[in-house]
Amino acid sequence: MAGAFRNRRALTVPAAMATALVYVSATGCDSEPPSILSDRTEVAAKSDQPGTSYSPHDGEYNGFDIAVVGNLMNMLGYDTPRFSGVLSKNRAKLLHDGDVQLVAATFSITPTRMAPKDEGGDDLDFVGPYASTLQGFLIHKDDDRNIRTLADLDGRTVCVWRGTTSANELNKPSHNTIVTRVEEDAKTCVNALKAKEVDAVSTDQLILYGFMQANPTLRVVPGLKFGEPNDYGIAMAKGHRKDCVRLRDVLKQYVRQATSWERDFQNSLPKVPKETRDEAKPTEDEIMALSCVDRPGDSPAD
Structure with missing residues (x-):
């Protein structure tokens, strides 16, 4: 809107054309699409990985991936998301096809997966790591x-x-x-x-x-x-940076809290040795370095 206002002051144009300029500026292709975070957010997860992401019964999911994304959505004020199964090879495809809004499926953050499509990448944004292994x-x-x-x-x-x-x-x-x-x-x-x-x-x-x-x-x-190291992240199709940043910020809070991350990890993966568990927990700097950017080390998104 501010850009349209400046254009109207710089040029003398008919009122109808000025209105059109305002509309184009407000609805142009540079605007971010509607939020993908809601009480009806669909999340793809693994159905065959006990401890991380598992569906022992039809429609029921548990594991550390499930606990993390569920808690982050709850911290933002939303209902626990709806989960459906996914194979490793189909994770990016489900996001780009619009079948789900998020993937939380032990999905490792890699430069290729983060890179935009015009750079030969999978065109995904990640929130994470929420664990490393x-x-x-x-x-x-x-x-x-x-x-x-x-x-x-x-x-x-x-x-x-x-x-x-x-x-x-x-x-x-x-x-x-x-x-x-x-x-x-x-x-x-x-x-x-x-x-x-x-x-x-x-x-x-x-x-x-x-x-x-x-x-x-x-x-x-x-x-x-x-x-x-494989750094697990919650994935989404690029184009939703505001949503990505919101999830990133509550992930930092979740990891920072005295018991939340440790409690969910221990409840989901009790057989993991303490040394491995300590190595798995991310730092806030690691989360900032890999979340909501096109490549590792890019300046963090606001």
């Missing part, structure tokens, strides 16, 4: 082959699933002695491990501890961590 391995509890290092997995079959940073990591030439089996989802990999069709499952350690607590015959290999 390295990758690890899940094996049978009775596996006595003394797996302690990556070299101990040479020639063995490790299951991963499509659309994950774990699958990308094990595809690197430095890990080409490990045989990878790629499936569509986590549940298929875990079932293959339980049936001893594969030697291990690899993904983020926090996810693996969730599988361990749900499957007493499986265990996470202690101390065997690799890859770059």
